Amino acid sequence: MKKVFNILIVDDHPMIIEGYSNTIKWHFKEHPVFSFNIESATSIDETVKLVDNILPQNKFDLVFLDISLPDGNTTKMHSGEDLGLFIKSKLPNVKIIAITALNDTVRLLNIIKKLSPHGLLIKSDTDGEVLTTAIKNVIKGRDYCSHSIVALLKKRVTQNKVLDDHDIQLLVELSNGAKMKELLELLPLTKSGIEKRRRLLKEKLNVKSNSDRDLVLKAKEMGFI
Known part of the structure; x- marks a missing residue:
């Protein structure tokens, strides 16, 4: 059978x-x-x-x-x-x-x-x-x-290139237009923690500008949000 x-x-x-x-x-x-x-x-x-x-x-x-x-x-x-x-x-x-x-x-x-x-x-x-x-x-x-x-x-991308749940949540909230005040209420992070993650996200996704809009567009292009 x-x-x-x-x-x-x-x-x-x-x-x-x-x-x-x-x-x-x-x-x-x-x-x-x-x-x-x-x-x-x-x-x-x-x-x-x-x-x-x-x-x-x-x-x-x-x-x-x-x-x-x-x-x-x-x-x-x-x-x-x-x-x-x-x-x-x-x-x-x-x-x-x-x-x-x-x-x-x-x-x-x-x-x-x-x-x-x-x-x-x-x-x-x-x-x-x-x-x-x-x-x-x-x-x-x-x-x-x-x-x-x-x-x-086989391109050997290092492990620190991987995004965690807080990274994804930050990207989602940025895409919704959240400002720092809202981010502090929505995320279990301090202001310095949010700023650090935002900076590291731009490095990980190879975003050269300081624009959150560019970061969100790149994250959408790569399918993260």
């Missing part, structure tokens, strides 16, 4: 979900060992509702997770990483394959450090072969990164 795996595909583009789903069904339709049940969600809120209401016997084994998701309307989640951490808190044994359109090494390191996915793929080179290879590796307990990610990570 085949082992059945329950897959959840999360992406805000229905056509991408359809493409991944069709690829999985096609490549594994005659597989002798396992088969898949596939469900999907197109937003953070829809995914949270789905995971919260899932029955134990139908829990997901594998999640394909788009990192660049719009903010949730009913949650405080700002990204696929936040959603991935929520999914892992609800389903500790789930295996997550993160998929991103971003190919900046700093951003990729941030995804790895914060989420620790079992797989990491870049959308532009995720064809049928890459998708099925990732599935086969991950369900057998082996981590998998697509070749382009392996090449990018």
